[in-house]
Amino acid sequence: MKHARIRHQGVVLQVTLDDELNIRLPNGERLSAGAVEWLPPATGTMFALGLNYADHARELAFTPPTEPLAFIKSAGTYTGHNQVTWRPDGVDYMHYECELVAVIGKPARHVKRGDALDYLVGYTVCNDYAIRDYLENYYRPNLRVKNRDATTPVGPWIVDVADVPDPGNLRLRTWINGTLTQEGTTADMIFDIPYLIEYFSSFMTLQPGDMIATGTPEGLADVVPGDEVVVEVEGVGRLVNRIVSEAAFFANPASTKHTKGV
Structure with missing residues (x-):
């Protein structure tokens, strides 16, 4: 469902x-x-993974990590399906990231890997846009790279856990204006979802509505105002977003209401 x-x-x-x-x-x-x-189907804290696909790490000439490289995204960064995202004026490179997202369904603390999926309500999709100009450290992206208002589309919905029997073998695809620009599989994840739930819950309590964005495969490309970007995770959903300029986004009150993720 x-x-x-x-x-x-x-x-x-x-x-x-x-x-x-x-x-x-x-x-x-x-x-x-x-x-x-x-609207974004969940609004809790998002724990996002950097370099969690081996092919993406190679694409950026990095050695794959031996421990999850995580950062936090706030609810103000979320926006919904069929909404707009803005590209800051004057930047050289802004790229999408198609990601499978696991959504927590009940408090999770000291969860064992074998029980991890029991703590999920389901799965959704996100597009974790990044402003490459401000990237100082691939391992820990700073706030200007990943935490701008309305720059993380999430949705369109949450699919029940039972309806995604093998989250470790799903195809991910991204299109810009109808052209396929990214394709990969969750089988290439370095740290899978049960591992990540066990890892995070070993030192903190995950709450209902929290999300784990599991990273993106290789195949990034620049996006500019006027582009329509579609990210899709097989069996979960297809998420559509359009890019506008910074000036156009903040000149339109109907756009800025999405910065609250509600």
Whole structure:
């Protein structure tokens, strides 16, 4: 089953989707996917992984890490499906990152690898845009690289754990304006989802709604205002986002409301 957060007629709702991706409202009414505003399906803390794909580490000429390289993203960075993201004025390189995201469903502390998936509510997709100009350290990206308002599309929905029987063998793809620019598989992850849940919960408590963004494979490319970027994780979802300029984004109040991730 797929679960989503939407805004319809000014009200934020938790909804489900049928097999044809029609939205079922709590009152039983059904709407098409194009009739609503999509919101990030989860809004907890995001624990994002750097260099978690061996091919991506090689692409950047790095030795694959021996311990997870994690950083935190705040809820203000999230935006939803079919929304816009802005490219800062004057930068030279901004790239997408197609990622499978594991969503925590109940408090997780000292979880063992074999029990890890029991602590998930499901999976979603994110596009973890990065501003390469400000990158000082690939191992620990600073805030200007990864924590800008509305620069992490998440969604469109959360797919139940039971509906993704093998998260370690899913195809990831990215398109810019309809051209395939990135393709990989979660089989190339260095640290898989059960390992990451065990790792994070060994020293902190993961909370419901927290997310683990598991990294991206090789195949990054620059994006500019006017581009439509689509990231897809097989069996989970297809997330659409459009790039606008910094000036255009902040001149439009309808865009800046998404900086709150609600």
